[in-house]
Amino acid sequence: MSASDTLSQPAPRPPMVKGLPLIGSTLEMAKNPARFFVRCYHDYGPAFRVRVFGNTLTVIAGAEAATFMGTREGKESLRSKEAWEPLMQEFGASKMLTAEDGDLHKQLRTVMKRGFSKDSIKGRYNEILKITEESLLRDWLPGNEVGVVQAMQYLVVDQLGSVLTGSVPRAYVKDIRTTILYILNVLVTRQRPKFLMHLPEYKRAKKRMFELGRQMVADYHARPGDTPDEFKTLIDDVMEAHQNDPALIPDSDLVMLMTSPYVAGLDTVANTTAAIVYTVLKHPDVLKRVHEEVDALFAKGPVNEETFMKDLPVLNGAIMETMRLYPIAVAQIRTAAKDFVFQGYQIKEGEMIYLGTSVPHFLEEFYPNPDTFDVDRYSKERAEHMQIGSYSPYGRGHHTCLGKSLAEVLLAMTMAEVFYKLDFELESPHYVLKTKTAPTPGPAMNFKVRVKGYRH
Numbered sequence: 001m002s003a004s005d006t007l008s009q010p011a012p013r014p015p016m017v018k019g020l021p022l023i024g025s026t027l028e029m030a031k032n033p034a035r036f037f038v039r040c041y042h043d044y045g046p047a048f049r050v051r052v053f054g055n056t057l058t059v060i061a062g063a064e065a066a067t068f069m070g071t072r073e074g075k076e077s078l079r080s081k082e083a084w085e086p087l088m089q090e091f092g093a094s095k096m097l098t099a100e101d102g103d104l105h106k107q108l109r110t111v112m113k114r115g116f117s118k119d120s121i122k123g124r125y126n127e128i129l130k131i132t133e134e135s136l137l138r139d140w141l142p143g144n145e146v147g148v149v150q151a152m153q154y155l156v157v158d159q160l161g162s163v164l165t166g167s168v169p170r171a172y173v174k175d176i177r178t179t180i181l182y183i184l185n186v187l188v189t190r191q192r193p194k195f196l197m198h199l200p201e202y203k204r205a206k207k208r209m210f211e212l213g214r215q216m217v218a219d220y221h222a223r224p225g226d227t228p229d230e231f232k233t234l235i236d237d238v239m240e241a242h243q244n245d246p247a248l249i250p251d252s253d254l255v256m257l258m259t260s261p262y263v264a265g266l267d268t269v270a271n272t273t274a275a276i277v278y279t280v281l282k283h284p285d286v287l288k289r290v291h292e293e294v295d296a297l298f299a300k301g302p303v304n305e306e307t308f309m310k311d312l313p314v315l316n317g318a319i320m321e322t323m324r325l326y327p328i329a330v331a332q333i334r335t336a337a338k339d340f341v342f343q344g345y346q347i348k349e350g351e352m353i354y355l356g357t358s359v360p361h362f363l364e365e366f367y368p369n370p371d372t373f374d375v376d377r378y379s380k381e382r383a384e385h386m387q388i389g390s391y392s393p394y395g396r397g398h399h400t401c402l403g404k405s406l407a408e409v410l411l412a413m414t415m416a417e418v419f420y421k422l423d424f425e426l427e428s429p430h431y432v433l434k435t436k437t438a439p440t441p442g443p444a445m446n447f448k449v450r451v452k453g454y455r456h
């Protein structure tokens with residue numbers, strides 16, 4: 001075959017993963033999507049197709065996929081609209097950050113950047129610690145067995161409510177959680193059938209979530225005078241942008257935008273913090289080192305902006321290691337915006353694509369003994385996560401988590417306070433975490449710890 005013949009050959013389609021008759025790989029993927037993608041990556045390489053839930057999905061995975069997302073070619077080849085459009089329609093909104101690409105995406109990101117970043121909590125670290133402590137004293141009572149994910153959900157609403165929106169809607173936690181559960185399961189990840197959206201449980205929760213969003217708008221209008229810059233929240237930024245440019249942020253989009261911190265932050269942070277409780281309690285040597293670190297930190301008195309990221313290498317190592325092993329975003333969902341070739345395989349315009357950016361988290365070539373919980377991987381000397389494409393808990397490319405800087409510091413603060421304050425243990429030292437996969441992967445809702453007392 002001549003070189004020109006080779007050039008004119010179309011690239012092959014990604015191989016089809018062998019599955020069971022009729023259901024394909026549905027069961028294996030539903031059980032543990034992260035491990036399923038790793039298995040397929042080992043067996044088939046960085047591009048493959050899987051039959052799940054009656055559909056064929058194209059998956060591109062590994063460091064190759066993570067790197068691709070950050071390139072110009074990746075940006076031009078991948079589109080977000082289809083994945084998130086049903087959510088947008090459900091909220092009656094005209095556009096949303098996660099569903100847009102290009103200039104409109106940039107404009108929306110600019111409006112929300114400050115409010116979602118760690119700048120939004122500048123100078124408020126001691127206040128947030130207090131909120132965290134109060135939440136622990138309320139929901140983690142000595143002598144009780146505490147459901148960790150749910151307790152963390154309340155804690156996160158306390159924190160995000162005060163920091164990002166200026167009010168704490170504890171009474172709405174269940175409604176927010178139910179709405180997110182149905183929307184993500186049915187409309188975004190499409191792991192559950194559409195008829196579920198007609199169930200009274202969902203309809204009631206959605207109505208309450210809308211009530212919350214409208215109340216937040218009303219509260220903003222009821223506030224007297226100009227809020228000084230240092231007290232402005234995401235809500236102020238969104239409302240000001242709405243007033244200055246109603247074409248960009250029309251009335252119809254406000255409810256979705258007001259409640260967006262919860263949609264983006266509630267399950268992500270609650271699941272991650274719950275997983276950190278498990279990994280650290282499961283490793284007494286790490287727990288001991290974390291105790292030494294947080295006790296020394298709080299013995300010094302009030303904390304400042306730098307403290308949590310610089311003075312807690314073991315705790316931050318435990319957080320990063322947990323996010324490696326229990327990523328809440330196993331894959332990102334996109335649509336092929338055009339025909340393109342990835343790693344020698346033909347991807348066709350309009351195909352739904354899963355980008356398995358968490359696959360490298362489990363590869364020996366990046367993380368020796370990948371199943372071992374090793375909090376020192378992230379030290380300056382080892383920096384295993386700095387290898388290209390190896391670590392993507394916050395996603396990749398232009399949709400990378402806008403709340404990343406805020407999430408990093410909130411995670412460190414929350415876990416510092418949790419391990420400083422609580423004397424608690426797993427049901428048994430042999431307990432092995434059960435996980436759920438829908439809507440967001442994380443510890444199962446029945447994961448419990450026993451609170452023995454308070455350390456301080």
Ligand code: HEM
Binds near residue numbers: 099265394
């Ligand atoms: C453990 C904590 C968190 C993790 C692991 C996480 C992870 C992610 C990931 C993977 C994405 C990209 C999704 C995609 O590309 O399709 C994302 C996007 C986003 N996250 Fe987070 N997130 C976390 C917490 C938060 C918090 C606390 C907020 C704010 C309250 C937030 C706000 C956002 C926003 C606004 C986007 C959309 C960005 C865009 O489309 O341009 N996240 N997050």
